[in-house]
Amino acid sequence: MKINWNYIKLGFLLVLLSGVYTFCVERHQSKKIINSTVEFIGEDNLFITQQTVNKLLIQNLGSLTNVPKDALVLNKVEKVLEANEMVKSAQVYLTVNGGLTSKIVQRKPLGRIEGNSNFYLDDDGKRMPLSSNHSARVPIITGKITDESLQNCYAFLNFINADDFLKKNIIGINVVDTNDLQLKLRLEDYVVNLGSVNNLEAKFNNYKAFYSKAIKDKALGGYKAVSLEYNNQVVCTKI
Structure with a gap:
């Protein structure tokens, strides 16, 4: 019986790629948040300051630095921010380098x-x-x-x-x-x-x-x- 080495090579390659992908995903999920920044969208009139935003997050969620990325629920962070009477909407996302960014639109x-x-x-x-x-x-x-x-x-x-x-x-x-x-x-x-x-x-x-x-x-x-x-x-x- 003749062995088809091409199929064996393809199978080995798929297993290798799957392993690399799993490793990358696990490594990404194990990374922790290293900093948190706030961006105000629109006008410069600050009815709520970055200091107030940081205090609001700490009071409701605790410190967000050194928290594993996969442990953070972004939707929950957005709801905490939008509960403030000066905030119209909030969008929160994680950056590739381990940062947490909150983009806030204030009420006008x-x-x-x-x-x-x-x-x-x-x-x-x-x-x-x-x-x-x-x-x-x-x-x-x-x-x-x-x-x-x-x-x-x-x-x-x-x-x-x-x-x-x-x-x-x-x-x-x-x-x-x-x-x-x-x-x-x-x-x-x-x-x-x-x-x-x-x-x-x-x-x-x-x-x-x-x-x-x-x-x-x-x-x-x-x-x-x-x-x-x-x-x-x-x-x-x-x-």
Whole structure:
């Protein structure tokens, strides 16, 4: 009987490759985490710091250095980070050289509520606590604060944040009633009576036309109130 050495060689090669693969996997799994780093994605406004993140992980999971890689549950680490009120989302992964990296997206405030309780309204329309590390430069919201009026403020803030002119000039929102908002401007002394958040594009197209003409006529200092509540017109109250 003739021996087919090619098959024997192939079999030996497969056994050898399997052994090498098993060795590499076991060696990789036995490696330990040597360091932990934090990366903040997006804006530089740090409502939560790297020190706070490290403390949060240690309090909930203990020290993560010198922990075997295969003993660490990354999903559990992410849930610990996302439980913090300043964190919108977290992604955690292991690097080839034994590092643990946490990429964190912070919550983004759109407005700051000042009243019986102080907090932010974030870009998901949810309440966000103030931070001792950073104070966001966003419009101040005062007046009759309810869940419904905050949703109207949220819709309005999203609208003005998409417009450079309005974003730069509107610094305050006073909630007169649920569907009645009054605006404070950065440079002008008059207030803008917005009314409801319906037809915002038409209202501010009218306002921009009024504003351009009033600047040209040097008349802005003569008004104490400008109303956008009425259809297709701007009604001004003089001092």
